[in-house]
Amino acid sequence: MKLFFKLTFIITLLCSFTYAQKVYKLTMATTWTSTQHPLIDTAEHMAKLAEELSNGQIKIRIDASNKHKSPFGVLDMVKGGQYDIAHTASYYWKGKDIAVLPFSSMPFGMTAQELYAWFYNDGGMELAQKVFEKHGVYSFPGGNTGVQMGGWFRKEINTLDDLKGLKMRIPGFAGEVMAKLGVQAVTINPGELYTSLERNTIDALEWVSPSMDFVMGFHKVAPYYYTGWHEPGTEMQFVINRKVFDKLPVHLQNVLKAAMKIAAYDMYINNYDLNALAWERMKKEYPDIKVRTFPKPIMDALKKANAELREEMKASSPEMKEVLDSQEAYQKKLRPWSEMSDYFYLKDNI
Template sequence: MIMLKTTTKLLLTSALVAGLSTAAVAKDKVYKWKLATTWGSTLSPFYDTPTNMAKMVEEMSQGQLKIRVDASNKHKAALGILDMVKGGQYDMGHSASYYWKGKDINTLPFTTMPFGMTTPEQYAWFYHGGGMDLMKKAYKKHKVLSFPGGNTGNQMGGWFRKEIKTVDDLKGLKMRIPGFAGEIMAKLGLTVTNIASGELYTSLERGTIDALEWVGPGMDIKMGFNKIAPYYYTGWHEPATELQFLVNERKFNKLPKHLQTILVTAMKLSAYDMYIQNYHMSSEAWSKIEKDYPNIKIKTFPKEVMDAMKKANAELLVEKTKGQPLLKEVLDSQAAYQKKAREWTKMSDYLYLKDNLK
């Protein structure tokens, strides 16, 4: 993993500065935890993130905290992570917050929102704009703690069997698309479903679905979606998809303070490492896409379709926040921060790219 050895040494130094005595650690109780992931063991970099976090924790704690990571093919409940951590079957989990919108709508915005913040904007919101406090508030009733768990950056808009030229072309399609984007697509006439990663290709191949969105070229192309659905659309729905670490609150509170510090720090670093690893993977894949995969047709949704998506998004935001004060508080916080941060994003990234793109 990128920078793993160097950053582990830096984190260990931080732990020592915080008052951790290596001699004391060797004599203390050994804590053995289990972590369940939504991802299969071959799904890089999603599965890499918790496994590398666990390695960092064990090394920094000198073996005092050991975390066993179980992939979805072992525990067989890819979309049951929140319940398993909440119920104590697992001490930790690695998943995505918007998967729980059916259980608790307040968890939805902590992954990403359509037409929302970019990754740097969203991380700034989490750590300096009140996002972490709001996420703690949302998960309090579940008696779990949630932490950012790695970002994909702006995701692609999905794989389609046929070209989408009008809004009518969307109607009647069956599509795998989770989160608030799924609500938007349903409003535009699609039949929407959420399917675990290990079942995506088979579902597309068998015609259970007509289209799907996954992540981006670094993860998508090796899944082989282009063999069935060659139209690959640019993104709108998940501009900053943040995965999550879930931690059983009672178990966390039983850890000594220095182990809590090590765990939180390792989660934060592994999340960042996932972001840059995924960015690298997509950059590599995109540089080869035209030569190695000439059948893929890169498309952008027409203005008519984008306008319909934006209209549906605005209507749904009003509808979903009625009688949901916490959800409204989170979404208002995100919107206000996005408005403020976007001015700097325009000045820094947008104008730089505008003036320098060939």
């Protein structure tokens, strides 16, 4: 009997040693090019964290879009098994499934703080997994840009007529809202944005905010820079092939979850810092930029179009209705505190 227990103990130790040494090599595709910071940095940060937290058991190779050549194909590539993980944004998949839109950002919707609270405290994560299950992936928050700017325009926008026929790069649901006001909304590969604007392929575009926009050079072609309304807290996402994730040991699944959560939050706070510094430098380094806010009649029209389209989407998709109803109820509950804490503090101290 003693010999049996000794052998069992030795076998258990050997199995544990073998198990602990097993290395899982994963691959990640990004929608971003290798020079689009801090988006690509977030993917790299997550991979580094996963390797460190797993004591080397997880190693992730990252291919940026300039390598795999399919920035808007990463969801299909993860689903199909060409890659295990992708770092992207869910609103790029609205043509496949309208219900994925709210997991990025919705016009006049939740701020980054409110969206994270919804994800982790009010069922947002569970809804994300439910919606993305049919696509063969798990979805996790991948970093927030905070409030995005309303875009770069060649000409000043003073009236609704100025928007009619305007060709603008604006993805997601915001593009649908703009289209109701006569804008020709298009989606363009991030790596081709500046060229499209420079060559008059488009008249305007929105990208993100100062730290990312100025690097792209949009101000050299379109000097009017508008404040935001359409993406109050835009969340990137990590999508992971379900079969790959489910086969990982539980402790490594938890490592990946932790690495994604840390990398996502780090992107949010780092991007906030970068934007603040870029805004501070703007007047000195880019004196020709003309910052504008859309006039009230345009904002009223945008809000009206947004409300109408939300109701149409709810009617067309039970899943979309479930997600939007959840967000609307939570936003209604949170917004009085957002107003009392952030809004009144800033209003009285600026």
